[in-house]
């Protein structure tokens with residue numbers, strides 16, 4: 001995928017500062033209503049048909065739990081009967097949401113891999 005081809009990976013958000021900076025960046029550039037994919041998922045931590053739980057989410061780059069998070073109220077929710085396993089930020093009001101990993105086109109943010 002694009003990030004990997006550029007020797008990067010999807011971003012992890014480890015602090016409110018990083019989260020705010022990205023949301024501010026999107027806002028400054030006129031994309032305040034555009035969600036952004038980051039490198040979080042609950043795949044591998046959630047059994048089939050299990051209720052959504054923020055504690056199931058981890059960063060794919062490290063395998064570690066999210067730590068800092070900024071979920072919209074009632075997220076993650078597997079909206080409807082869908083299987084929402086990917087993490088997007090800047091969803092509504094700059095907050096986080098779980099969404100289907102194959103949701104149409106979305107902006108995404110890469111970061112250089114930490115070695």
Ligand SMILES: [Ca+2]
Pocket residue numbers: 075076077078079084097098099
């Ligand atoms: Ca959701």
